[in-house]
Amino acid sequence: MMDALLKGEQAVLGAVLLDPAQLEAMAWLTPADFYRPAHQSLFAAMRTLSTDGRPALDANGTVPLSWVTDTVTEARRHVRGLNAPYAHTLIAACPRPQNAPVYGRMVLEGSIHRKVTEHAVRLEQIARIDADQHQVESVLHHADVLAGALGDLSRRWGTEPRPVPPPESGPSALATPVGPEQTEDERFLLALLVGQPAAMGEVYGWLRPDDFAGAGHGELYRCLGALHHRGEPIDEVTALWEVQRRGLLVDGTLSREHLDGVFGGPGAGSAEWLGDRVIRSSVVRAAAGAATTIKALAEDEALAPGRLIGQALHALGPLDEVRARWRTAIGHPSSAPERADPTARSEPAARVHAALSRSAPRQSTPKSTPPAAPLAQPGTATTSLSRTSPSRRLRSTP
Structure with missing residues (x-):
């Protein structure tokens, strides 16, 4: 954790120790927003x-x-290692108790980055585990949890959760490794579409070239889709002609050996079943790519929470698109993602209250400089702490 965030957590706690009334001004801050367990307690x-x-x-x-x-x-009932001297360290770490809401904003900002990272890492791990199992339900569930968390964090920060495209220099998702089983499924499907031209109608409505991960498979499917769209026959000759017309042999996207491997396939089976396996793999890859991008965004400490959340929601867009096509493939085209709409408007009062956490408190000019507040130790001389309001000085209990 960077030093500035540690100092922010200490300053919040020190401010409340000096002025307990500051808790009312930070009702939007929770113990879980603190990084250190001792600070949470x-x-x-x-x-x-x-x-x-x-x-x-x-x-x-x-x-x-x-x-x-x-x-x-x-606090010591829930965490070990706390002692009274550390409380005085916290008090000394607070320059001005009246700035507690601003210190709290620093804590909340760090918390947002950590929570987005945690959800993204979890989604990335689930996607990589399910990559070879063609199971998308768990991946989509964790994607919905991530989207819901982004919406909640956005409302806590006081902004609307809207997808925002990243700048051109923003992070890009790394390619997810493709297993041999996925490549074989794609090759079998392409061979089937060439051997049984009528089968193209079973998958054309929801399967896209981007759903193919094997080298050149997406472009070959695009060629077959173009023939189908124009109403032309599909066979080895017409497919090879379309490939050549698009220059895919010249630029190295496809090779004659590659085409012979596809055209020489079995050409039998169910296009719908194979297409379902291909698009399931596409769903998992889209989830892994979104998670990798969001994790990179959350690790950028310079990215403001509002921009982080907006760009993270934008990164989930491709997953939502391929999810919708997969649901069409399984016969549920009208089903929407089972998660709360992240763009739903929050209560105006709550948004304004959260937004205040990002604003500096209004400073009133005092008529006179208040004296330093003493912390009275029973039986000892008083020790100077830090400046605080005259109405909130610590006194020793008689």
């Missing part, structure tokens, strides 16, 4: 104690020292 302890009505301020509005000690005691 401390922030959760602060919320728990605040809900229980602590700290109890006196008539002068001062904060008792027990607020610090009780927070550490409550």
